[in-house]
Amino acid sequence: MRVISFKKVKTRKSHQCWGCTKEIPIGIEVDRTINIDGNSIGTAYWCPQCAVLWGKLSMEDQSDVFTFGEFAQYCKDTGLAPLMGRGNEKV
Numbered sequence: 684m685r686v687i688s689f690k691k692v693k694t695r696k697s698h699q700c701w702g703c704t705k706e707i708p709i710g711i712e713v714d715r716t717i718n719i720d721g722n723s724i725g726t727a728y729w730c731p732q733c734a735v736l737w738g739k740l741s742m743e744d745q746s747d748v749f750t751f752g753e754f755a756q757y758c759k760d761t762g763l764a765p766l767m768g769r770g771n772e773k774v
């Protein structure tokens with residue numbers, strides 16, 4: 684996955700966070716990335732929590748491919764956010 688665009692946007696409809704799959708409510712400021720993955724292009728929205736965690740990764744780790752929701756598991760496995768949950772689990 685290669686990030687080609689990174690932008691702070693205010694959500695106008697609800698999205699699911701790419702990192703943890705939690706619902707991102709309308710009207711908050713989030714990070715939006717546009718990625719190229721193979722031949723496909725995708726847009727991902729990151730909730731504020733995931734955006735902070737993402738920022739702690741090294742450049743090398745950031746170029747890793749994270750599928751939808753996989754970032755939460757990664758944070759758990761690496762101890763970055765051991766209590767991080769998927770879906771609507773409380774963190």
Ligand SMILES: [Zn+2]
Nearest residue numbers: 700703730733
């Ligand atoms: Zn998230």
